[in-house]
Amino acid sequence: MGFAVAGIDSKVYLRQFSSVQNPLRMKQLARDYVDVAVVLRRYAKVDSATPVYVYGWSLGAGFAIAVGSDEDTRANWAGIVSIGLPKQNQLVSGLGANHANLHAEGNSLYGFRSEDVMGQIAPVPLVMIQSTSDTASPQKVGNALFATARNPKKYVLIKASNHRFSGAREEFYAALGNAVTWMREL
Numbered sequence: 001m002g003f004a005v006a007g008i009d010s011k012v013y014l015r016q017f018s019s020v021q022n023p024l025r026m027k028q029l030a031r032d033y034v035d036v037a038v039v040l041r042r043y044a045k046v047d048s049a050t051p052v053y054v055y056g057w058s059l060g061a062g063f064a065i066a067v068g069s070d071e072d073t074r075a076n077w078a079g080i081v082s083i084g085l086p087k088q089n090q091l092v093s094g095l096g097a098n099h100a101n102l103h104a105e106g107n108s109l110y111g112f113r114s115e116d117v118m119g120q121i122a123p124v125p126l127v128m129i130q131s132t133s134d135t136a137s138p139q140k141v142g143n144a145l146f147a148t149a150r151n152p153k154k155y156v157l158i159k160a161s162n163h164r165f166s167g168a169r170e171e172f173y174a175a176l177g178n179a180v181t182w183m184r185e186l
Contacts, residue, residue, distance in 0.1 A: 003053075004040055004043055004044035005040075006036050006039070006040045008033075008036065008060070008063070010056070010058075010059040010060045010062075010063055011059065011093065013032075013063075014090065014091070014092065014093035015093045015094075017032070018091060018092045018093060019092065020092055020110075023091050023092045023109045023110055024091040024092065025091070026066045026067075026069070026070065026091070026112065026117075027070060027072070029063060029066055029067060029091075030066065030067045030070035030072070030073040031073065033054065033063075033067045033073070033076075034073050034076050037052040037076050040052060049075075051075070051076060051077055051078035051079075052076060052077060052078060053077070053078050053079050053080075053081065053180060053183070054067055054068060054077055054079070054080050054081070055081040055083065055176070056080075056081070056082055056083065057083040057084055058083070058084050058085075058086060058136060058137070058163065059086070059089060059090065060083075061082035061083050061084055061085040061086070061137075062082075062085065062086060062088075062089025062090075062112070062114060063089070064080050064081065064082050065080060065082055065085065065114060065117050065118060065121060065126075066089070066112065066117055067080070068080035068121040068124045068126065069117040069118075069120035069121050071120070074123075074124055077124045078124075078125075078183060079124060079125040079126070079127065079179070079180070079183035080121055080124055080125070080126045080127070081126075081127045081128075081129065081176070081179045081180075082126070082127070082128050082129070083129045083130075084129070084130065084131065084134055084136060084137045084163050085114055085128060085130070085137055085141075085142065085145055086114065086136065086137045086141070087113065087114055087115070087137070087141050087145070088111055088112070088113050088114065089111055089112055089113075089114060090110060090111045091109070091110055091111050091112065092109075092110045092111070114145050115144070115145055115148045118145055118146075118148040118149040119148055119149060119150055121149060121150070122149070122150035122151060122152065122153070123152070125152040125153070125154075125182075125183040125186055126149050126152070126153045126154070127153070127154045127155075127156065127179035127182065127183065128142060128145070128146050128149075128153070128154070128155050128156065129156045129158065129172070129175050129176070129179070130142035130155070130156070130157050130158070131157075131158055131160040131161075131162060131163060131165050131168075132157060132158065132159045132160060133159075133160060133161050133162055134160075134162060134163045135162065135163065136163040137163065139157065142155070142157075143155075152183075152186050154179070154182055156175045156178075156179070158171045158172055158175060159171075160172065
């Protein structure tokens with residue numbers, strides 16, 4: 001199974017395309033991912049309507065679920081794979097929005113809570129991959145977030161040492177491949 005792959009460094013993306021004065025919006029994030037998908041399809045020489053898989057790790061996992069939850073761009077996505085999804089996600093660089101109280105009106109522009117978008121991803125398939133020993137995105141957070149998502153969804157818990165899946169790289173890579181296989185079988 002081969003894929004054309006495009007990578008987005010979420011921290012660089014935030015530094016380049018958002019600021020306190022002009023925070024990133026999830027709608028803009030989704031439109032930007034569509035732009036990447038258009039170029040990726042052209043590069044891969046596939047039909048312009050071919051859906052694309054969106055993978056993200058940590059903050060990138062937050063970006064992936066935000067993109068997957070956008071109803072206007074949904075037809076572009078074959079599935080969403082979140083790896084080490086945090087409870088909160090920042091939309092402005094350097095403000096610590098992953099730790100800010102996003103329920104406070106003044107802070108809500110700077111990030112979003114994963115639980116607020118999980119239920120909006122369906123009907124796009126979602127695979128969540130979590131580590132048993134992730135301190136950045138603890139297992140109990142992953143379990144709670146997964147519970148808020150609607151079907152089709154799949155949860156993969158890997159016995160690993162940390163957020164980077166140390167000690168379980170083979171299992172991690174197998175889970176990545178199995179995610180696409182599962183989504184294709186739906």
